[in-house]
Amino acid sequence: MFELMVETSFSAAHRLKVGNKKCENLHGHNWKVQLFLSANELNKAGIVLDFKEAKRRLKKVAEPLDHSYLNELPFFKKIGPTSENIAGYLYQKLKVLFAKNKKIKINKVTVWESEGSTASYFS
Template sequence: MYELKVITQFAAAHRLDNFYGKCEALHGHNWKVEIFLRADGLDEAGLVMDFGKIKSRAHEILSEIDHTFLNELPAFKTQNPSSENIARYLFERLGAAINNDRVTVSRISVWESDNTSASYFLAG
């Protein structure tokens, strides 16, 4: 089993409803995103996937949320744009763009600060 990791980032504002603390007010983060891919084998070039291709797909998706007010996006109209929900959202979006019969997005970790993160991953 092989695993790749690509680190990228985006900046956005959000607020957390029903939080009853400082984060209920509008605020922003410079999120760091860790993208993990898993594959049982390598392609004919000896790669899981070209890092450039992963970065390109990630950039396409992150550009849709970068420098936005996350609460106003359709994906977060009915749920808080918490780090947990952002990780799941990116997992699903990147998985749809990257997954194939050999390669799978296995985990997304979203860091909202140097000391706190949330991950969404494949079970098992």
């Protein structure tokens, strides 16, 4: 099996209800998002997918979050905009973009809230 990873970033603010007073205040992060794709076989060009194309799709789903207040986005009005939920949200959006290509699997989406603090959603 072969795996590739691309990443992008966005800046956004949020408030959390996790019992940590500091996190309950409005605050922002410079988020980093990593997309891990795999395939059992390489395509005719000898790759899983062109890095540029993989990154284009990742940016497409992350762009609406950039410079936003995550709590106000429709998806996060029902659930808190935690790193875990952001990873799940991005995974679901990416799943739609990769639905036609049955040979490529989304292994996971990892969201970095800060250096050393990540959450991932696995397929």
